[in-house]
Amino acid sequence: MAKSAPVIAVIALACLLTGCWSRTEVNDIAIVTATGLDRLKSGRLKVSLLLAVPRTVGNTGQGGGGELEQTSGWVVSDEGETIMDAFRNIQKKLPRNIFYPHNRAIVIGESLAKSDILAILDFFQRSRQTQMRSYVLFTKKEAADILRFKPKFEKLTAEIIKEEMKTGVNVHVRLNEFINMFLETGREAYAPRIEVVPAEVKSASKEKLTSLKLTGMGVMRGNRLIGWLNAEETRGVLWLRDEMEEGVITVDIPDERGGGKISGEVQKARSRLKVRRAGQSFIVDVRVETELDIYENQSPLSLKELNNLTYVESLFKHDIENRILTACRKAQQYETDFIGIGRSLYMTHPGQWKQHRSGWNESLRTFDFQVGANVHIVRVGMINEPITERE
């Protein structure tokens, strides 16, 4: 032990002298927070990176006089044959090393999504710097436009995307889930759609403030994007995929019962999807259990009475069933099984799946969807009688 001590000392010293190989200081890295991918008309890839500028993001607490810039992000983009190639080209424009692990979102423009996505996914799994936790999004415009958005609340667009994903009113897809959708048998991939929308509706204000909004989702067949679902249909998908976390459902009360509207918020939701063989075709059986709280009642119905409550429950039930059915119709219309019907068949009856897997997407049209919802209204808010006119 005593003899080895000098040896260790010498080698430790040698380590010191040889310097710091992998060292990169925090102020030598350009932190990527979101990535945009587009395909150019020439067929090349365009990669846009949203970089965080620490000087404006972090509050250093001193030199307070300096005015805060509008945004803390900075979009840099370049084109290349592959993503790596484009990165190299972007790097040439930057004084700092591109640092990718903090990437939060990958926005894929329609131009690229409609051509071929599979090819680009390899990079995101292979590179040591990539983050499988980032969210994947589609946009109808150019992806770079989304990144260029000037945020108001958060300092970075990536943070907005992350926070909006977390609210759970739309589907959210992380990169590893996205890749799995491709790799798993019996389901097609989808990802939420994000767009820049005006912040105010029908406003007279001249200043046009914008906001980022998740406006539904894009569904794929194979490696190509083939269609969009709007926000309503997307919520149907959420029910189908058992990913419903929260959401508001509004139902119309027919005129014979007084008219008006009632809004309820989903508290708990569980759904189960079963596939049953029926001759040459299949029956898809969807069962939904949900608990709602009523938060707004514009109708004269008094929720004090049990039979009224049951009636409202049945209205909600129809609404949910319709939403789910619309989503199913969309799947039939686009002929793509983004719901994962094939996968649930595979999970329960791998043998049957193997027989029917070829031409599965096309045969979706022949499927019969049986949707049954079970709705419980648990709470009716702070009041039970609606506010009505004096009699």
Added chain:
Amino acid sequence: MPLRFKGSRDWKPDKSKDAAAAAPAQEEADGQALSGDLASDLATFKSCFDRLSDMVFREIRLAGPRKAALIYLDGMCDVGRIDTDILKALLQESTGQALKDAPVDAMLGRIDEQIVHAAQTTKDRLIGSIADHILGGKTALLLDGVKEALLIGTQKWESRSIDESPSEPVIRGPRDGFTENIRTNTSLIRRRLKDKNVKMEAMQTGRISKTQIVLVYVEGIADPKLVDEVKARIKRVDIDAVLESGYLEELIEDSPLTIFPQIMNTERPDRVAGLVLEGKVGILVDNTPFALVVPVTMFDLLEASEDYYQRFIPSTVTRWLRLWLAFSALVFPSLYIAITAFHQEMLPTSLLLSIAASREAVPFPAIVEAFLMELAFEGLREAGVRLPRPVGQAVSIVGALVIGQAAVQAGIVSATLVIVVSFTGIASFIFPAYSLGVAVRLLRFPLMIIAGTMGLYGILLALLALLIHLAGLRSFGVPYLSPVSPLRASELKDVLIRAPWWAMWWRPMETARMNPNRMKRGLRPRKPERKG
């Protein structure tokens, strides 16, 4: 013969002359016995104590013409007691009955038995040992015609009163600390442990200092082999002086080259008493308030005596806090370096951006930055100890302001790093044993270098090497990391937690194998059953 200087390379001590040349006269006289002739004996002593201005020779006459002499060292003796209890008694009694018809040979015995008012007396014949006793503060009474001297215990010297131990303060617990006086120290332990089995064996070491050493152990609990080993190791020590127990510590420890202390030093008598009861051996050294305790494990060094006085739940939490902070004191700065310079992906984005923003203007790499700050902190700490108290305060404040505030504002270091350094600074004072704290504080620096070269990988490997080192260390044969490794699961209740007293039946096996039973079982208090 060429002239040789002490510092020159080929200088070697001339062993044959070394000791003899130092005190030629004394060496000759040491082996001799007293001659019985007072005049010649006095002459011998006078030459022996040549140029000792603090030596007093007092010649008196008693019982007629019989001459006598007292020799003592001024400043080491209680002169008032010599006046009243020896001189006055002798001179008064010389006319009395006791000495009247005593034969010459019995005279000294009579004086001892009937005249001198002193608790501690011995007789000695050899000039060398008499001289040693005189130097140790006893008063020698020489009687003409008697070949023996009476040594009277009159030692008294100025010493500090018992004070609170400044290096190990407690909130709850006894406030007395050891002093420089070994007698006071033994009494402090004896007051706590009154059993006859608590042995206090005296030894002496140091050719010039002749330092008294007392081994404290409990017979029947401490392993006799351990006691013998301690004795053997102390006997092996042959050094001119032991001025502090630190000398002894370095001379008797197991692995001299490690940074970790394998012997505990403490100022607290309750600490020593507690450890001695676990079968350990306390070593008290004269002239220092720091007693040594062997063998110790790292967990002993991480425990404060107060842990045993406070209630057991807070004590347990304190222990965990201490472990955690001790670990942070070791790795926190190097983690900062590794993460900011190598593994930025491990930080949450917002934190990374804050750190990046605060480092934006800093011209140094993280390792240099951290090194500068840590060195500055260590400097401040050291200066704080050395500087006279009022100045020390001022320096600390100025230092903190300059380093903390100004350096950040000037953009030389980042604010994040200042937080890291101050946290580490606080954490490094959590160690109850200062010696272990020093070790950890120093280890921080090599760890920072490794972190700056190899990042987290380097830190992990360095910690692994450190663990190997610790697991291989022994203190007087006891593995340094016991009872965690080798594992004695039942003893973890005094390591990971501080079990309530009624549950700690056993003493630690490693040292108290002979007699592990600490208490009667079933002492756990219960609610009294209501009667009637």
Added chain:
Amino acid sequence: MTKISLYQLFCGILFFQQGTTIIFGFSSGAGRDAWICTLLSTAFGACLVYLFTVLMRLQDGLMLTEWFPALFGRYVGVPIAWLYFVLFFYDASRIIADLKFTINMIMLPDTPEWAVLAMFMLVAVYMLFNGIEVLFRIAGILVPIVTALYALQIILLLSSGTMHADFLLPVAGEGWARIWRNVWPLSVMQSFGETLLFAMFWPLVVNRRKAAKVSVSVVFCSGLFLTVLNLLIITTLGEGVYKRSIYPTISMLRLISVGDFIENLDALGLMFFIVTTFFKLSFYMFGCVFAFRQLAFVKNDRRIIVPLAAVSYCVGITMSNDIVEHIQSGFEELQYYVWIPLMIGIPVLLLPFAWKKSKKLKEGT
């Protein structure tokens, strides 16, 4: 005389069996059924280890390399014993090669391989100088810590909500052939078969009769560890990603995110990896040192430590040029031509001889 307690033996074997598998994934070829695969190989592994312990009991107090000369005489036994020395040496070097690819890939991209490995080797050499007892001792310290972190990892994964239990379905949907293909020989041999190395250390254990029991029970324990790990990985990553991943544990840990603050716990995975790999390497190196000491009649261990470490460092660093070649040679050639004959073939052959001899000894007394 070094004495190793049963607890320390347990911890030592546990770390050894986790070894590099903790990061490379265990029988990932079986996709979402890897956990079944792990359970099955645990059962077979236990049988195998039981066989080793039976041999150990029959040759009480002898090290693996002493078995052969004792049974077959010097001229046959010693060459076979040397084979085992070479096996241990090769395995030690293979671990170094594993590290060569892994550390650069997941941690230090620009640091030269020689430096990364030299640092590791340095600690290993320090370990060798400190002796086998210390190695077992730190195993005893680290197992509880690593287990606690392992539990923490499970909690974090559960609370970050990235797990999908349905990734496990359908169970054995691709048929059992895929599972069996992965159980034998790869998964049984990898880690469980390698436990034969501990025949070098069993004589040092305080209670050899119980050592046999502990050695078998530890197989179940580490099998459980690996099964849980596999379940975690599959439910987080999904079969598609899992099958393609070279370092599935790291990919899984990167998915942890609790409250947007606890993220990117690669460090945790790396810690598991470095600790277990370190133990595996050290045990192999100790095996080499012990075997060499016994076969070459070297009196002082310390003299051979540095040369052996240096040679295995050089072999490890030059062993394979790329990771594909490295994995290929490990999963195919090594399995059939080296591990199966040496870890199953020879021990099985040995059994009747050892049994006969011990019976003779018993009759003699």
